[in-house]
Amino acid sequence: SQAEIGLIGLGVMGSNLALNIAEKGNKIAVFNRTVDATRKFYAEAGALKEQIVPCETIEDFVAAIRPPRPIIIMIKAGEPVDQQMAALKPHLARGDIMIDAGNANFRDTMRRFDMLKDSGFTFIGMGVSGGEEGARHGPSIMVGGTQESYARVEKVLTSIAAKYEGDPCVAWLGENGAGHFVKTIHNGIEYADMQMIAEIYGILRDGLKMTASEIGEVFGGWNKGRLNSYLIEITEKVLKAADPLTGKPTVDLILDKAGQKGTGKWSVIEAQNMGVPATAIEAAVAARSISSAKEEREAAEKILGLPPVGAFQVADRNAFIKDLENGLLAAKIGAYAQGFAVMSAASKEFGWNLPMPTIAKIWRAGCIIRSQFLDEITTAFTKAPDAANLIVTPAFASMVKETDAALRRVVSAAVLGGLPVPALASALGYFDSYRRGRGTANVIQAQRDFFGAHGFDRIDGADSHHGPWGSGLKA
Ligand code: 6PG
Numbered sequence: 001s002q003a004e005i006g007l008i009g010l011g012v013m014g015s016n017l018a019l020n021i022a023e024k025g026n027k028i029a030v031f032n033r034t035v036d037a038t039r040k041f042y043a044e045a046g047a048l049k050e051q052i053v054p055c056e057t058i059e060d061f062v063a064a065i066r067p068p069r070p071i072i073i074m075i076k077a078g079e080p081v082d083q084q085m086a087a088l089k090p091h092l093a094r095g096d097i098m099i100d101a102g103n104a105n106f107r108d109t110m111r112r113f114d115m116l117k118d119s120g121f122t123f124i125g126m127g128v129s130g131g132e133e134g135a136r137h138g139p140s141i142m143v144g145g146t147q148e149s150y151a152r153v154e155k156v157l158t159s160i161a162a163k164y165e166g167d168p169c170v171a172w173l174g175e176n177g178a179g180h181f182v183k184t185i186h187n188g189i190e191y192a193d194m195q196m197i198a199e200i201y202g203i204l205r206d207g208l209k210m211t212a213s214e215i216g217e218v219f220g221g222w223n224k225g226r227l228n229s230y231l232i233e234i235t236e237k238v239l240k241a242a243d244p245l246t247g248k249p250t251v252d253l254i255l256d257k258a259g260q261k262g263t264g265k266w267s268v269i270e271a272q273n274m275g276v277p278a279t280a281i282e283a284a285v286a287a288r289s290i291s292s293a294k295e296e297r298e299a300a301e302k303i304l305g306l307p308p309v310g311a312f313q314v315a316d317r318n319a320f321i322k323d324l325e326n327g328l329l330a331a332k333i334g335a336y337a338q339g340f341a342v343m344s345a346a347s348k349e350f351g352w353n354l355p356m357p358t359i360a361k362i363w364r365a366g367c368i369i370r371s372q373f374l375d376e377i378t379t380a381f382t383k384a385p386d387a388a389n390l391i392v393t394p395a396f397a398s399m400v401k402e403t404d405a406a407l408r409r410v411v412s413a414a415v416l417g418g419l420p421v422p423a424l425a426s427a428l429g430y431f432d433s434y435r436r437g438r439g440t441a442n443v444i445q446a447q448r449d450f451f452g453a454h455g456f457d458r459i460d461g462a463d464s465h466h467g468p469w470g471s472g473l474k475a
Contacts, residue, residue, distance in 0.1 A: 002066035003029040003053050005156050007074060008084060010037045014074035016135035017101070017128070017160070022051035024159035029053040029064035058091055068095030070153045072126075077102040077261075085112065094120040097149045101126045103263055106177035106184060109144065110350075113176040122149040125176070127183020129367035130162065138162030140367035141170035142186070142359075144179030144352075162366025164375075169362040174352030181270075181346055182359055185339045188267025188281040190368050191260075192335035193231050195284035195423040200328050201235070203410070207312040207417055208320075212249035216240035222325050227332075229371030258288045267342065274345040279426035280335040287422055312417025320413070326406035327424065333400055334427030336377060337390035357381040391434065404431055 007018045010032040018041070021028045028051060032038045035056050042054035055061035062069065069092065073084050081100055088098065098121060100109065109125030116123045124145035128135065141161050143150055150172040161170035173179050197219075204215045216239030223232045241250045264285040271278035290297070314320040340356060347354035360378040364370060380393040387393045391400050407428050414421040433439065446467055448454040455464040 001027065003027040003064050004066060004070075005029075005153065006031065006061060006065045006069060006071040008032070008061075008071060008088070009073060009075040010041045011074065012132055013101075013128070013135050014072075015041055016132055017072065017074060017139075018052070019045065019048055020136050020138070020160045021156060022048040024156075025051070026156045026159060027051050027053065029055055029061050031055045031058060031061040058088065062088075062091045067093060068097060068152060069093075070097045070099055070124075070149075070156070072099045072101050074101045077104050078108070081108070082112070089119075089121070092121055095122070097122045097124055097145075097152060099124040099126055099145075099153070100180075101128050103127070103183065103187070103261065104180050105262065105266055106144075106180035109180045110177040113145070122146055124149055124153070125178075125180040127179050127186065129183065129186055129363075129369075131368065134162065134366050134368075138169070138366050140186075140362050140365065140370070142179040142182045142362065143170065143172045144174055144177055144181070145172075146175065147172060161362075162370075164361070164365035167361065167364075169364065169366040171355070171358045171362050173359065174347075174354055177350065178352040178354060181350070181352075182343065182354065184263045184266050184270070185343050186363065186367060186369060187263035188271075188278065188284075188342075189335055189339040190231075191264035191267075191284040191288070192280045192339075192423055193229075193332065193369055195287050196280075196328060196331050196335065196427075197231060197235050198287075199414075199419075199421045199424050200324050200410075201239075203324065203414055203419055203421070204321075206419055207414065208314070208317065212239045212251050218321060218324075222328075225325065226329055226372070227325060229373060230368060231371075255294070256291055257294050258291045260285065260288045264288070267339070270346065271338075271342045274342070274349055276338075276342045276345045277430060278338040278342050279430055280331065280338055280423050283422040283426040284335075287420075307418025312413065312419065314413055320409070323406040323409050326403040327408075327410035330400060330403035330407040330431075331424045331427035332373065333391060333396055333403075334430045335423070336373075337396070338430065340377075340381075340390050356385060389434070391431070400431060404428070 004026045005021060006029040007014055008031050010030060018028055018030050030038060030052060038054050038056060042049065042052060045052050053064045055064055073081060075081060075084060081102065081104065085098055104125060113123045122145060124143060127142035128139045130139035138161060141157055157170045158168045161168040173182050201215055204210045204218060216236045219232055219239060220236040223236060239251055243250045243253050268278055268282045268285055343354050357378055360374050360381055364374045376395060380390060380395045384393045390396050411421055411425050411428050445456040449456050449467050450469045453466060455466055457463050458465055
């Protein structure tokens, strides 16, 4: 019998995804640019060999798949995807579906989708989250494309996706770039989650002077509470791991420079394009950039110094650690609220009709930001799918009211102690600006009118006015 699906690109993610597909009883044809990788992959597939058709030429590969042929392309994002698509195209037949499963920029996905529109082939842009482990045993899968092409792959994707209490973490989210856009925002939130955890770690390390394994204990405790999530779980593990060579905590030996491949940055760029604040995500992206400037930071420390010893003060250590837990939860709410607000604006902008409760649902398992918390978001959006913002849904409004004082104390202590908390502070700033009915932009408007005669609306409803700036400046 023919293969149900094909996969090109046997790198780490591609291999694991192919094994997952085979293991769930789906016959799969595989192809790699270098034949050696294909042979090695097949040789190591063990009992799963029966479900795998290793192909050494693109002709054999295409012939091995049942039409209309769904073909997953799992290679480096960008140019290589266009090249692969161009190489594949002459071998395909009407109705065949090219599926880009990499971390593509959704604008590329829209372009590719449009490019194939009248060719008789279709294109799916599919976000896959969960790293190596997720690809192998159950990722979260965010699909964008035509509903018709999704119907062709739904069964296979459902079989390989992670399950949350039996619910598969895969969904069709909308046309063209919808899947890759949602994956991008997933990653933006992932950046914020990770940065906030790192800031809390910094307070425990540099403020409370705790060792890596002591901090690991704290995170381990939190993982049993409301912060329960994959990222908190691995943070405990990471902090407790000892370096085999020196016996020292591994984290203490890791250079403090973090890389980035683009998804976080794209989240922020798109948020800015639509005029939606995503400040916590932006702070996280900026923090990675500052982290990369290691030499510059070291030079600056010599010039500017650090705040005086003793500047960081807490009255009651245990109460403060409790504040860190609640404060992190509050800040996390801010980051997710921003991510969902960006998706909601994009949904209108690109005409996707993104289903917010479904997105929260398929993030509950398999992906990097999976957590208990996402089940609460699912419930909140199911009850109020049109809520203006996550933080004004009843459940999250009360969570914010319950935890924001803790975030305030955490940020205050860190700021006074000179410990950088840009993501935590931006979440707090977001709450404080979002919930204040009377803000301060009246001054901005007056200034704009003063120097540019922009005009302003008055609070009594009468529109466009100019101020008495020229003469009689006294009110
Ligand atoms: C996931 C991850 C994964 C990867 C990203 C982010 O959801 O499984 O997001 O896709 O970690 O590429 O990578 P960077 O941190 O390198 O930008």
